[in-house]
Amino acid sequence: RINFVMLGASRRSSLSLFNNCSRLFGSSFTPRTIVVQHELKAKEAAEPAMRVNWKEELASLSPEIKEELQTLRNEDPFKNSLTQLAKKHSLTRRTVGAVAKLNADNKERVISADIYKMNPSNNWKGPVHYRKIRTIQVEREEYDRKREKLKQAKKNIENAKANATLV
Known part of the structure; x- marks a missing residue:
């Protein structure tokens, strides 16, 4: 036992300090298990879209679209980036990159x-x-x-x- 009075504390404060210490160490910690069940939203529950085969996509493009992609990409490569052109023509970036070389x-x-x-x-x-x-x-x-x-x-x-x- 630690003598709290010898540490310079009064009898009353040493008693309360001892009680606080014994309260801290007196009981053991028991972990509580919390079970959380997540519900899937309609968007998350939907199956992911199938990957597009860029070679088939490339073969299905008409020569006019290929030429347009090429000219747009080389006019201003910063404004007409691969992503912008892919969104505009609803293609994959890889297809646009294969068609419109800089x-x-x-x-x-x-x-x-x-x-x-x-x-x-x-x-x-x-x-x-x-x-x-x-x-x-x-x-x-x-x-x-x-x-x-x-x-x-x-x-x-x-x-x-x-x-x-x-x-």
């Missing part, structure tokens, strides 16, 4: 915008600058790969010389 300039603009969205900064110089930097980066990676290959070849030759026996 030309090189628009593809570069979209990639550049996506990169800028990931890391917006004040020193962004646009897609042309990005393409130059990316080209330099690819050249450096290729140069590093060649250098590693040469280094490995030299190492293999040295190992072969060291392990060779003179006849």
Whole structure:
């Protein structure tokens, strides 16, 4: 037993403190199980829609619609995104992507915008600058790969010389 009076508390407060402590530790905790039953709403109860086969969807498109999708997508790829065109023509995004391929300039603009969205900064110089930097980066990676290959070849030759026996 702890003597609460020795801790500097009065007799009355020490008694109430002891009672509170014994009340806290006197009974064990018994978990109570609560059962909750959820009811399905009509929307959730409906079966999910079957997935659309995009190849069949692509084959069923008329040439006029394909041409329209292509021109709309290349006019303004930001306003006429895959999602927007898919909603407008009630197609899947994959079908629209297969039909309406972006030309090189628009593809570069979209990639550049996506990169800028990931890391917006004040020193962004646009897609042309990005393409130059990316080209330099690819050249450096290729140069590093060649250098590693040469280094490995030299190492293999040295190992072969060291392990060779003179006849």
